[in-house]
Every structure is written in structure tokens, then in C-alpha cells.
Amino acid sequence: MTNDTPTAIEPAPNAGFVQTPKVRRTVNRALRYIRAGYPVHFRGPAGTGKTTLALHVAACLKRPVALIHGDEEFTTSDLVGGEHGYHFRKVVDNFISRVKKTEEDMTKRWVDNRLTVACKLGFTLVYDEYTRSPPEANNILLSILQDRIMDIPLGDGDQDPYLKVHPDFTAVFTSNPEEYAGVHRSQDALRDRMITIDLDHYDHDTEAAIVHAKSKLPKHDCETIVRIMRQLRDSGKCEYEPTIRSALMIAKTLKVEALTIARSNGFFREICQDIFSSQTSRVGSKTNQNVVKEHVGLLIETALSSGIGAPAKEPANSRTARARGEELS
Template sequence: MADDASRKRTVRGRKIRSDRSRKESRKAKKALARKASSAGERNGDSPLSDPEEVVPEPFVETDAVQSLRGRITGWLEADQPVHLIGPTGCGKTALALSAAAERGRPVVWLNGDDAVDTAALVGDHAGGERYKEDDRFVGGVTKQTEIVRERWVDNPLSVAVREGATLVYNEFARSDPAAHNVLLSVFEEGVLERPGKRGGDRTVDVHPEFRAIVTSNDVEYAGVHTQQDALLDRFVGVQVDYYDEETEFEIVKAHVDLPDERIERVVDATRALRDELAVIVGTRAAITAAKGVAVFDGQDDDELLAAVFTDVLAPKIAGEGADDVDDLRAEIDESI
């Protein structure tokens, strides 16, 4: 009888150890799943930003700015993706970020270039993670179980559609149009497909609060790709041009500490050069020129303005030769 009881205790002990082993294994797998899913947030890699953190500083609020932003937010409320189109240096990016922040939803930022492909938008495999479990329930005996889990990392588009964020895709037209095929199903069917992802979660249902704002320069700019009509047909296009004189004055004033009369002179010169020169003279150029005036203050005003604007605009004709820079200076002298 004693031997039989001892045998039963031994069998029961083995069963308990087996149950504990399976339980620990399940706990390990769950912990590993949580670790993989939250890795981006812990490492500071999450593309999600709080809306109040993305508003450009400083950002000027004039009637013209508020009116244009109101058009953008109105289309977003109508569940329409918005395409901001306009010349470089006119403030498209700042306007897009301000409109995104107005929604009060998290914001995801993406900058376009030739290196952006489908994986850069939706995600990719990022290697495997290994977890080893040691079972030491029996003295002198170690049982080791190795768990390998392939780790998938979502990229900006996947995060934005899942979390209901506002995607701000800057310089959208600089990316290869083939990378944007995944956007068709997002806008048309409310589903994001993640090529390369295996299993039942290969697709993501688009969150009802997801919205998108993309910006691009006009098609004649270097490095800009013509996007497919099927995708562009799903956007509403909002043309952004240079602001009125009052708004440009307020923008420059917000960025540079100069007396009002000096800022007025810079803005007047900017607008005159914009009409006269073949190169683009944006609001960004006015801000840079005003910073130059502040640094080199004390020189003759007209001479200083001409020298500063020549330095600011010369990179736009880089490589064309010294004579062309001289010609540019002559045109600037004549204009201002």
C-alpha cells in the first residue's frame, strides 16, 4: 500500500509540474506579445504626437490664415482627405499641422522622398525576439524552452489608421506613386492592407476618426512625381498661395526682432522681387532676409537689402556661374 501511495504521489507531482510548466509557458508567451506590441512606445519610436505639440511655434493667426484653415478643417469634418498644393515657402506645412491640431486627435507626421515605399508606410518585419524559460521544479534537472516570435513593426500609416490619428504627409508628391497604392483601399473601402504581414491581422480596419492631409509643391518643381489619377480623385485640393501683405508682415515679425518699419521694408522688397524675378521668392525667403538685416544692421538700407536678398536667393541659381549671380544682384538692385 505504501508503495502504491508513493507512486500516486509521484504521478500527481509530475502532473502538477507539467501544469505549472504549461502555465508558465503561456505567461511567457503573453509577456512576449505585450513586449513586441509596445516596443515602439517604450523606445520612443511611436509616430503618434499630441496635437498641442505639433503646432508650429510661432504660428500667426490672421483672418487670411483662419479662413484657409477653416476650409481644411471643414473638409476633414466631411471625411475628405485634403491635398494642399502650392509653391515652396508659402506655409503649407505650418498650415497643415495647425489644421491637424485643431481636430484634437493624435497627429502622425510623415515626410515624403524617393526612399518611401509601401513598407515605409505600413510596416515591416523587424527580426525575431527570443525568450527562454527555465523549469527547475526538480532538483538537479533543468528544462529549458525557447520561444521565438517574429516581430512586426507598424509604420506611420498603419498607426494613424488604427489609432484614428490625423496623418500629415509632407512633400507627398516626392514619394514614388507605387508606394501610395495602399491608400486607395484606405480611402475607398476603409481597410488598410499590410503586405508582408501574415495571419488574420494582415488587414486593419480604418478608425472612423482617421483623416489625412498631404502637401506638395506644384508639378513643375524638381523631384516631384505625378501621382496616379485614381488616388488624386479621392482628395479635395486646396490651393495655398502666398499670403496678403498684412499676413506676411505678421509672419516675419513673429520670427525676427526688428522694428516694424524695417520689417515692412523687407516685406515690400519680397513682394516686389516675387513679381520681378524668375526664381521663387517665398515667405520663408522674407524671414531669412529679415534675419540677415538684423545681423548686418547699420549699413545703408537699400545696399543692405540688396546684399541680403542676393545671398538668400543665390542658392536657387547655384551652379550657373558667377555672372548669373551678378545678374541676379543687378535685378534685385533694380527692383528694390
């Protein structure tokens, strides 16, 4: 087997990674499970920080990282490798000037893919959205995680088809339960071999800290945007819950235009309407967009009249408040 240059990311902690107590606790738990020898799986809805956490945890392990994004077209060889090309050799022997002897041969060339490279060299595998790949493609991971043996299905014949997994190899998975279509026994078997940490949207302070860190908009403006987003999320009026990405889009747009909410002269209302109504409705769902627009309008008026950036109390029975309660327990 040839050892092509491994595709790996050098792990370096991301300077923009926000660590509030809630985030730190999740990271520490994941690192403990990994130290105990278990792969970790971050599972949660869109925008709950799964990929960011997985990459941060991988960076904490200080090993090179092999990153794979799940794909419905994947086959096992996309993970493991295969005979992806030919090695062509031609020898021209002109030793005796009147006699020209040529010899040609062509051999198939095995190329390792990222999973094999990670298993051989002890990298950290980050398999983002692994449930998007067909379960048959992921079956190869069962023996890797359980017995630390990789069964190379298309080995080049020169080598033992079983590869002993490097002791430093570990894996961090992410998935979105909403994309977990149908019941796949083998995905369940895989999930049984990892420790799953269920994630939900972060608490208000963490979301506001992330939006502030990534947009550099003044903190009180970030808090106002996050508060409107969370109230919309709790309102039950959206087909899809707004994620932190919508708050980031609003904050970054204001920042790039060198505006604050107070100095945006109506632009703030317009971006909120555009972003929140499109992000929370199905394509073409005009009715929902109008309902959301109307509600966003109300939330903005309430936020602005209660004083921009002033901390507002969330209703005691809101999902957000419950999340906060869980966090304190």
C-alpha cells in the same frame, strides 16, 4: 500584432502661427472639408506655407498627429509596418539540480508604422510631400481613403489582413507640383480621393506679418524686406522665385545682430545680395546671380529712397496685385 508606443505629436496650436484673413479663410475651408469626411491636400510651390498649414489644421482637430515625410526610397512597409526584428525567448529549467533543461525559441516581431497606428487609433495623418514617395508605396492609401479599410500586406498571420479604419482617422497631405515628375496614375487616383487646395505665395500683408512674427524685427523693416522680395519675384529675372524663407533669413539676421535697416551700415545690402542671389539661381549659375544682384541693388535703392518702411504701390499688372484681386473677390 504588437502595439509599440505610437509615434504621435500631441496637437497644440502653434503660438507663432500667423492668421491673417487670407490664412483664416484657407484654414476654415480645410476644416469644413475634413468635417464632411474628405482628406485635404495643400498643393503649391516651395515656401507657400503648406507644411505649416497642414500642421495647424491637424492641431485644430485636437487628435494626436502622425507625421510622415514623403521619401523616394519609401516602400509600403515604411508606411504600414513590417517584421522588423525578432522576439527571442530562452527558458532555463534547473528544477532538478543535476538536470538542466533549456528551451529557446525565436519569433518574428511585427512593428506597426505610423500609418497603421494612425488608422488603428484614429490619429490625424499629416503626409508631407506625399508625391515624393513612389506611387506603389502610396497605393495602400487608396482603400483607406475610399473604403476606410486598410489592407495590411504583411500581416503577422494572427490577424485579419483587413483593418477597419478608426472613425476619427483623417489625413492632410501636402505636395509641390514642381516635384510631380512624370505621370503616375496611382498618384492621380489618390489625388482624386482628396480635396486639393491650391496655394500660392501669400499677399504682402500676410508675408510681412509672418516675417514680423517670426523675426521680431520692427514691422516697417519687415515690410521693406517683403516688398523688395515681392518685387524681385514679380521681375521675372530669377530662375527660382524668392520665397518667404529668404525674407525670414534677412530679418532674423538683422534682429540677431540688433540692427535695423537704417542702422545696418551697408550690411543690409550685403545680406540681401547674398541671400536673394543664391536662393533664386541654380547652383553655379553665375550669370543669373549677377543679374539678380544688379536688380536687387536697384530695388534696395528704390526702397531706401522712397522712405524705409513706407508702403509702396505695386504695379497694377503684377502677379502680386492679381493675387490680391483674387483674394478680394
